[in-house]
Amino acid sequence: MNQDWKSLPPALQQQLIIQMGLALFCLVLAIGAFVFVSFTVSIPFLLGAAVLTISAARLYRTGMRGQYLILRGVILKVERTTLRQRPKSILLEANGKALLVMLRNRHATVREGDTVTLYIADTTPLYEWRGVHRLHAYLAMVPGAQDTAG
Numbered sequence: 001m002n003q004d005w006k007s008l009p010p011a012l013q014q015q016l017i018i019q020m021g022l023a024l025f026c027l028v029l030a031i032g033a034f035v036f037v038s039f040t041v042s043i044p045f046l047l048g049a050a051v052l053t054i055s056a057a058r059l060y061r062t063g064m065r066g067q068y069l070i071l072r073g074v075i076l077k078v079e080r081t082t083l084r085q086r087p088k089s090i091l092l093e094a095n096g097k098a099l100l101v102m103l104r105n106r107h108a109t110v111r112e113g114d115t116v117t118l119y120i121a122d123t124t125p126l127y128e129w130r131g132v133h134r135l136h137a138y139l140a141m142v143p144g145a146q147d148t149a150g
Contacts, residue, residue, distance in 0.1 A: 075090050077091040
C-alpha cells in the first residue's frame with residue numbers, strides 16, 4: 001500500500017488527504033451529534049462522511065489504475081466573479097487548443113501568464129462551444145509560476 005501511495009502524483013495525494021480528512025471530520029461530528037443530540041441530527045454528517053469516503057476511494061482507484069491525464073498549459077485569461085473578484089474560470093492554451101476550465105477552488109491564486117497543471121480522469125467529457133473546449137470537472141489543479149522566458 002505504501003508503494004501504491006508513492007506512485008500517485010503529489011497533487012492527487014493532497015486531494016486524497018483532504019477528502020479523507022473531511023470524511024473523518026464528518027464522522028466525528030456525526031458521533032458528537034449522536035451522543036449529545038439525537039440520531040436524526042447525525043444522519044447528514046454520516047451521509048457526508050460516506051460521500052467523501054466514496055469519492056476518495058474513486059480517486060484512489062483512478063490514480064492506481066493510471067486512468068488520468070495530465071494537461072499543462074498557460075493561462076491566457078482569468079474570468080472573475082462580479083462582486084468579490086475571485087477567479088471563476090480560466091482560459092488555457094494547452095497543446096495548441098483553447099480550453100476553458102471552470103474552477104472549483106475560488107481561492108486559487110491564478111494570474112494570466114502562469115502555467116497550470118491539470119489532472120483529469122480519462123473519462124472526463126470535454127464540451128466544445130464556439131471553438132473553445134470547456135472542462136467542468138478535474139481531479140486536481142496545480143498552479144505554477146509565471147513564465148519569464150520570452
